[in-house]
Amino acid sequence: MKKKTLVLGASTNPTRYSYLAATRxxxxxxxxxxxxxxxxxxxxxxxxxxxxxxxxxxxITLYVGPRHQEELYDYILKTKPKRIIFNPGTENRELEEKANDLGIETERACTLVLLSTGEY
Known part of the structure; x- marks a missing residue:
């Protein structure tokens, strides 16, 4: 099943994980x-x-560190995705709890790994 994915923290730098995730x-x-x-x-x-x-x-696959997430809370939560993937380094208990309260599934995982193992 194809899953429309919002890459939050997208970058044109080919060495960034967000770039690799978007491409993959x-x-x-x-x-x-x-x-x-x-x-x-x-x-x-x-x-x-x-x-x-x-x-x-x-x-939403997240590539924004916790220090810069708070200003994006409204944007993320109003988007109402089915799930948010917190990639390594983006873990944020406060945002996870806010999402869970709205029925949004959260997952601490790596999008690249999920794709390569067929678990995405």
Whole structure:
């Protein structure tokens, strides 16, 4: 099943995990929305600023550290994804609890590993 995924913290830098995840998600056939601070394009999809609330997102895969997440809480929670993947280094108990309270599943995992093991 294809899962529309919002890559939060998208980067045009090919050494960043968010870049690798966006590219691999597209390679696996998952539609993506790239959201970040800098303009650019990853895997053929433009990076947009965290302004437009998307209503049809299955998964948000998080590549923003906890120090910068608080300003994104509203954006993340209003998107109402089915799940949020907290990639290594993005773990945040407060955001996990807020998401769980709204019925959003949270997972501390690595998107790249989930894709490679067929668990995505």
């Amino acid at each position: 998600l597209v390679n696996y056939g998952h539609p993506i929305i790239n959201v970040g601070l800098k303009k650019g394009e990853v895997a053929g999809v433009s990076i947009e600023k965290p302004e437009t609330i998307h209503s049809d997102v299955d998964t």
